Amino acid sequence: MIQALALGLADRRAHGLQAAVDELGWRVEWLDLPAAGRQRLAAGALPDLILTSAAGYGLEADTWRRLPLLPVVIVALPEAEAEALAAIQDGADGYLIDPGRPDHLQAARLKTAAHLALERKRLARSVEARQRFSRVQRVIGQTLLAGVDLADVLQTAVSLVHDQLGYDLAVVYLLEPEGQDMALSAVAGIEAAAVPADVYYLRRGERTVGRAVGTGRPARAAWPDNAPAHSVLGLPGYAAELSLPIAGGGRMLGALTVAQRQPTEWGGPPEADLQALAEQLAAVILNLESAQREWEQTEREQLLTHISHVANRWLGPNEVLEQTIDAVARNLRADRSALTWFDLNQAVFATEHEHINPLITERRSLKRRGPLTGPLAQIAETLQAGQCLVSTAAAPHPALGDYWAWLVQRHGVRSLIWLPVPSPVDGRLCTFSLMQVTHARRWTQADEDVLRAVAAQLALALRNAQLFDGMRQAAAQLEAKNSELEAFVYTVSHDLQAPVVSLRGFASLLQSRYRTALDERGQLYLNRIATNADFLGQLLQDLLELSRVGRREDPDEDVAVRSVLEDVLHDLGQTLAEHGVEVLLPLEWPTARYSRTRLRQVFSNLLTNAAKFMGAQARPQIEIGWQRATGAAGTPQLEFFVRDNGIGIHPDYQQRIFVPFERLKQVDVAGTGVGLSIVKRIIESRGGTIRLESQPGAGATFFFTLPDAVPVTDGDAVVYAGHDPAH
Amino acid sequence: MPGTILLIEDNPDHALLIQAALESAGWPAPLSVISDGAQALEYVRWHGPAGGYGLPCLVVLDLKLPKVGGLEVLQLMRATPGWQQVPVVVLTTSNHPADRDACLAGGASLYLSKISALDGPMTDLVQAVAQTVAWTPTRTEGDPPARGPHQEAHVH
Numbered sequence: 060m061i062q063a064l065a066l067g068l069a070d071r072r073a074h075g076l077q078a079a080v081d082e083l084g085w086r087v088e089w090l091d092l093p094a095a096g097r098q099r100l101a102a103g104a105l106p107d108l109i110l111t112s113a114a115g116y117g118l119e120a121d122t123w124r125r126l127p128l129l130p131v132v133i134v135a136l137p138e139a140e141a142e143a144l145a146a147i148q149d150g151a152d153g154y155l156i157d158p159g160r161p162d163h164l165q166a167a168r169l170k171t172a173a174h175l176a177l178e179r180k181r182l183a184r185s186v187e188a189r190q191r192f193s194r195v196q197r198v199i200g201q202t203l204l205a206g207v208d209l210a211d212v213l214q215t216a217v218s219l220v221h222d223q224l225g226y227d228l229a230v231v232y233l234l235e236p237e238g239q240d241m242a243l244s245a246v247a248g249i250e251a252a253a254v255p256a257d258v259y260y261l262r263r264g265e266r267t268v269g270r271a272v273g274t275g276r277p278a279r280a281a282w283p284d285n286a287p288a289h290s291v292l293g294l295p296g297y298a299a300e301l302s303l304p305i306a307g308g309g310r311m312l313g314a315l316t317v318a319q320r321q322p323t324e325w326g327g328p329p330e331a332d333l334q335a336l337a338e339q340l341a342a343v344i345l346n347l348e349s350a351q352r353e354w355e356q357t358e359r360e361q362l363l364t365h366i367s368h369v370a371n372r373w374l375g376p377n378e379v380l381e382q383t384i385d386a387v388a389r390n391l392r393a394d395r396s397a398l399t400w401f402d403l404n405q406a407v408f409a410t411e412h413e414h415i416n417p418l419i420t421e422r423r424s425l426k427r428r429g430p431l432t433g434p435l436a437q438i439a440e441t442l443q444a445g446q447c448l449v450s451t452a453a454a455p456h457p458a459l460g461d462y463w464a465w466l467v468q469r470h471g472v473r474s475l476i477w478l479p480v481p482s483p484v485d486g487r488l489c490t491f492s493l494m495q496v497t498h499a500r501r502w503t504q505a506d507e508d509v510l511r512a513v514a515a516q517l518a519l520a521l522r523n524a525q526l527f528d529g530m531r532q533a534a535a536q537l538e539a540k541n542s543e544l545e546a547f548v549y550t551v552s553h554d555l556q557a558p559v560v561s562l563r564g565f566a567s568l569l570q571s572r573y574r575t576a577l578d579e580r581g582q583l584y585l586n587r588i589a590t591n592a593d594f595l596g597q598l599l600q601d602l603l604e605l606s607r608v609g610r611r612e613d614p615d616e617d618v619a620v621r622s623v624l625e626d627v628l629h630d631l632g633q634t635l636a637e638h639g640v641e642v643l644l645p646l647e648w649p650t651a652r653y654s655r656t657r658l659r660q661v662f663s664n665l666l667t668n669a670a671k672f673m674g675a676q677a678r679p680q681i682e683i684g685w686q687r688a689t690g691a692a693g694t695p696q697l698e699f700f701v702r703d704n705g706i707g708i709h710p711d712y713q714q715r716i717f718v719p720f721e722r723l724k725q726v727d728v729a730g731t732g733v734g735l736s737i738v739k740r741i742i743e744s745r746g747g748t749i750r751l752e753s754q755p756g757a758g759a760t761f762f763f764t765l766p767d768a769v770p771v772t773d774g775d776a777v778v779y780a781g782h783d784p785a786h
Numbered sequence: 787m788p789g790t791i792l793l794i795e796d797n798p799d800h801a802l803l804i805q806a807a808l809e810s811a812g813w814p815a816p817l818s819v820i821s822d823g824a825q826a827l828e829y830v831r832w833h834g835p836a837g838g839y840g841l842p843c844l845v846v847l848d849l850k851l852p853k854v855g856g857l858e859v860l861q862l863m864r865a866t867p868g869w870q871q872v873p874v875v876v877l878t879t880s881n882h883p884a885d886r887d888a889c890l891a892g893g894a895s896l897y898l899s900k901i902s903a904l905d906g907p908m909t910d911l912v913q914a915v916a917q918t919v920a921w922t923p924t925r926t927e928g929d930p931p932a933r934g935p936h937q938e939a940h941v942h
Contacts (some may be wrong), residue, residue, distance in 0.1 A: 556879040560900045561799035568806055596901060600881075607882075 061085045061173065064106040066096040067115035071134055071157055076110075082166040093118050100126065108173055110134055113142035116151055123150055128184050130176035132169075152176035185328065188224070192332045195219040199339055209347045213245035216315075216340055221247035224332070226317040230291055231305070231340070232261060232268050233313035235501075241268060241313060242501065248318075249294070251497055256452035256473060258292050259499040266291055267302035271314040277334070278302045279325050291316045299323040303333055307341030315340060359509045362390045366516045379520045381412045384491050387513055388414040391506060393493035395470070397425045401439040401488040406431040408439065419496060421471050434460030438477070442490050447507060448477040451499045466494070474500040478510050481518040489521065545606045552602040559599060562592040601733035605719055608740045613654035615745075617768045620697075621648035623655060624683065627662045631670070638670045643682040649697050650768040657741045658765070664734040665701040665761055672759070674706035688764060690746070695767035704758040713751050738763070789843035791915070793819045794826045794859065795877075796851050800900065804846060804877075804911065811912045812924030818842065823854025827862055834868035841872055843919050846911075847894075849878040849885060857888060864893040873918040877903060877911065 062085070068076060069091045080087045088106070090096045093115070100122060109131040116123070116133055123131060133154035135143035143154040153176040155168055199216050213231045220229035228248035232241040240260045263269055266289050270278035280300045282290065290297045297318040305312045315337045369382045380398055388396035398412040409428035431439055441448060441458040450456040451474045455463045459475075466472040477492035493510070566589040574582060628635070628642060635642065651658065666681060673679040681703050688698040708716060719736040742749045742763045753759035791808070795801040801819050808817065820826050826847075833839040845863070849856035856876065863869040873895040878885065881899045889897050896914050903910040912923055 553879065556901065557797055557800070560879060561797070561803065564803040565799070568803070572810070600901070 061108055061177075062106045063087045063108040063110055063173075064096070064099065065089050066109060066111040066119070067091055067093065068110060068112060068134060071112075074157070074159065076134065076157070076169075079166040079169045083170055097122055100129075105129060108132060108176065113139045113146050113154075116146040116149070117142070120149065128180055128187070130173075130180045132172050132176050152179045188329070188332070191223045192336075195223050195336065196339060199336075199343065209344060210244065212343050212347065213340070214247070216336065217245045217247040220315075220317060220333075220336065224329075227320045228292070228297065228316075228318040230316045231313060232272075232316070233305075233344070234263075234272065234311060235260075241272060243498070244313070246292075249292075252471070253294075254498075255293055256499055259473075260453065260501070267300050268314045268316055271302035271304045271316075272311050275304050275306060275311065277304070277325075277330070281322065283322060291318060296320055299325070301325050301330065301333070303330075303337040305337045305341045305344065307338075308345045312341055312344050355505070358390060359505075362386060362509065363512055363516060366513060366520070369520065377411070379524045380489065380491075380517065383513065383517055383520070384412060385414045387491075387510070388416070388493060391493060391509070392416075394419045394496045395425070395472070395494040397492050397494075399490050399492065401431060401435075401442070401490065403431070403439060403443065403488060406436075408435055421496060423470065425470065434458075434462040438462060439488065442477065442479040443488055445479060445481070447479075447511070448475070448492075449502050449507075450475045450477075451501060453499065470494070471496045473498060474502070476502045476506065476510065478514050480514045480521065482522065489517070491517075548602060548606045552599045552606070555599050556596070559592060559596045563589065563596060566592055601737070602719075605733055605737055605740065608657065608660075608737055608744065613656050615652050615654055615766075617650050618653045618655050618658055619648065619650050620658070620685075620699075620765075623658050624648075624662055627659055627666060630663065631666055634667065634670055638673055638679055640670050640673065640679040640681055642666075643680065645684050649685060649687075651697055651765040652768045653745065653765055657745075661738050661741055661763070662701070664738045668734055669701060669703035669705060669759070672705040673703065676705055678704075680704050687767065690764065690766075696747070696764045697767050698762060698764050700760050700762045702758065702760040707755045707757050707759050708751065708753040709755045710753075713753060716751070717749075789840065790815055791817050792829065792842035792845045793817055794821075794823075794845065794851065794856065795819065795848045796821045797848070800848070807912055808915065811916075813915070813921075815843075821852075823851040823856065823859050826851070826859045827854055830859070830862050830866055830869060834866060836867060841868055843872070844915060845872055845874040846915075847874055847876050849876060849880060849889070857892060860889065860892050860894060875911075875914050875918065 061083070063080070065072070065076070065087050067090075069089065072089060077087075087110070088099070090099060096119065105126070107130070109129060111119070111131065111133060113133050113135040116131065123129070127150075130152045131150075133143045133146050133151050134157050135154055136159055137156055140156060143151075143156070147154060153172040155172045195216075198219055199212065213233075217229040217231055220226055226248070229246070230243060230248075231245045233244045234241050240262060243254065243259045243261075246254060261268055264273050267278040267280050268291055278301070280290070282298055290300055291302070297320055299322055300316065300318040302314045302316040304314050315333065317333065365386050366383050369379055369386070384396050384398050387393070394416045396414045397410050399408060399410045401408050407428065408431045410426050411428075413425050415422055437458050437460060438448065446458075448456045448458060450459055450463055452467070456475075459466075463472075463475070466475065472494045474495040475492060477490060480489040480491070491514075566585060569577075569585055570589060577585060624644070662683075669681045670679070681701065683699065683701055685697055685699040688696045690696045716735050717739045719733050738761075739749050742765075746766065747764040749761065749763040751759060751761055791813070793801060793804055795804065798821070801821075805817055805819075818829075820829055831837055834841050847856050847860060851859070856878070860874055860876070863872065863874060870893075874893070875896045875898060876889045876894045877898045877900055879900045880886075881901065886897045895918060898910055898914060903914075915921070916923055
């Protein structure tokens with residue numbers, strides 16, 4: 060019996076159309092307003108056939124385009140034959156000329172037109188189905204070539220079976236490698252969240268899936284009442300089900316199951332297509348299994364390498380833990396991970412860090428802290444004992460108690476693995492957990508092994524990080540102490556200036572105004588007071604300077620070293636002349652990135668020092684030179700030297716000369732002994748180095764480095780910032 | 787005759803030395819000595835056109851003062867009508883460039899370091915005063931000290 064929908068044919072109904080369909084035994088629904096027809100087609104089950112007028116066909120062109128597989132027959136009056144032909148051109152499946160007289164629309168002609176239309180659409184449907192199927196096969200083949208993982212391929216396959224081949228439900232179960240169970244591996248047609256927890260694993264032999272896997276042949280089931288207790292996912296609403304075994308490489312791998320809400324006759328080309336698909340899936344699974352084994356191995360190795368890198372970086376303990384947990388969660392495709400600390404002495408816990416898969420919609424935070432009571436106390440105890448907690452909906456770990464129910468209810472957790480990090484950190488126990496909310500993941504031995512290895516690495520990393528933390532704290536303390544000391548030196552030497560100024564002032568007044576009131580001895584004593592006060596003043600000045608140079612108060616600029624040295628030679632002209640020193644300078648000069656004042660001080664102190672220690676040299680000489688060099692960090696540097704031909708320094712004393720106020724007792728020269736310490740502090744505070752080459756009696760050479768000015772590339776020529784290439 | 791020199795100096799020894807130097811150079815006028823910053827602020831308020839009392843012809847100002855710092859005193863002077871024209875010589879133990887820059891930027895006429903200026907006959911200080919208030923020292927005594935004078939004065 061054909062169910063037809065007649066659109067806009069009210070006038071023809073009275074002229075014999077009704078009589079013809081009655082004669083054929085069709086059931087016809089008569090609708091006359093185009094809008095009503097459209098609504099009917101959008102809402103209810105589709106009829107087998109549409110009957111409409113040529114004009115009506117033209118009005119509803121969009122509707123026919125949307126329903127390409129619905130047969131449409133035009134019933135036209137003779138004068139509308141041209142329109143009817145146009146409709147055929149446009150996609151209508153057949154037409155029938157109604158002569159316009161009641162007795163002339165013969166039922167037999169209507170039957171033929173309808174039959175042809177139905178046949179035409181059946182053919183189209185099968186062509187379409189073949190095309191869709193080959194599309195499905197192609198896509199699956201492509202996903203395999205793309206090298207994605209098995210879960211993705213299976214999900215793609217079932218989605219295609221559902222969307223493209225038109226099955227209401229498509230699932231794949233795979234046999235567990237070690238057990239008798241079959242694990243739900245992909246599902247399309249319902250929300251993953253709607254899958255009941257107890258069907259994630261099915262026993263071999265259970266339901267059509269089990270039969271297909273058990274026998275290696277297709278297994279069918281039908282539930283005419285649509286209330287199947289034993290449908291593949293145990294859900295109502297399906298009328299028919301077909302499971303096809305997926306087998307390859309001489310073993311059973313799993314099954315592909317499809318289900319329809321309408322009663323369905325299995326067999327024929329659609330089933331053959333599904334069979335071909337199952338074979339293709341078998342090939343894919345075998346292929347990917349070996350690839351995935353290798354890949355998982357590599358990936359896990361990479362994970363451990365990554366973690367040991369993290370552990371070896373100088374991070375604080377929390378950073379190490381957090382980065383590791385994130386890496387583990389991503390690598391093992393966990394939906395959630397959390398880092399929980401238990402303080403067994405203080406009886407508190409704190410979940411301080413978590414990672415949630417960005418695709419998961421349930422994003423409420425697990426982070427919290429509180430007293431360690433109830434189930435958490437038991438959890439802590441179990442983990443403290445070194446045990447690993449594994450829990451799934453099917454088999455919750457007893458130690459988790461109510462905490463598991465809370466995780467399930469609040470966060471939709473379906474599977475959990477929770478491990479301790481072996482060594483307790485300052486009396487506290489560090490633990491981490493991975494959770495799955497999309498499915499009741501069964502943690503494999505391989506998962507547990509890798510997580511145990513991660514835990515061991517973490518324990519190591521934590522110890523390293525703690526050591527580092529201690530070092531960092533000690534360094535910070537030392538630095539604080541140092542700057543405190545420097546500030547103290549600064550204040551003290553500053554405050555000491557005032558009484559020294561008074562001492563010198565009054566001594567000087569005594570010398571000038573009351574000299575005659577003192578005898579020769581008195582004057583000698585007074586002179587000693589004045590000299591000592593002067594020396595004390597100089598010491599304080601130097602001390603101040605020394606504490607100041609380390610602080611880098613002066614900004615760096617591009618300094619033409621030549622101009623600095625010219626200034627210094629001008630200042631020291633008298634001193635150098637007194638000692639009869641000849642100074643040799645290079646012809647070329649670089650630009651340094653430095654404080655001008657400090658650079659001047661460096662040269663001034665080195666030249667003064669060289670001039671001072673000339674001894675009995677008949678032709679005292681100081682030579683200054685430089686060359687480009689590269690610093691430890693690969694930075695461009697300038698290495699200068701200041702060489703003299705004076706008395707030289709015994710190797711035993713070469714380090715001591717840089718110590719403040721340390722003076723080599725063997726010679727009697729003026730000065731407080733701070734000059735070289737100041738030079739060293741200036742050089743080192745700016746990342747440079749200073750060293751000395753010397754032999755007693757053979758002069759001394761000081762080498763020191765300055766940062767090169769930053770080169771600025773200007774076309775092909777390299778010029779130096781602050782240096783005008785025109786000069 | 788020049789007017790009063792206002793000496794703002796908390797160290798009595800230094801004040802004494804400055805007084806001695808000016809006296810021996812024949813400074814003819816009185817010297818007012820104030821020993822902390824708060825008193826100095828009070829002084830600035832009471833002297834000049836607004837306060838009614840006469841302005842000093844020169845201020846010698848220490849930087850490290852009890853209660854209120856010398857720099858703040860200098861700022862008040864420069865912000866008070868009449869005081870803008872009074873020369874201020876800063877005389878301090880600090881030879882830190884930052885202090886010197888702050889004083890000169892804040893309107894000091896001269897910045898002298900005590901370490902070199904308060905030396906024996908205090909030639910630097912006496913000369914500074916002489917230049918600032920157009921006065922010629924009448925007497926100089928004794929020989930200049932054996933170590934040459936340091937030129938630490940920086941004219942603004």
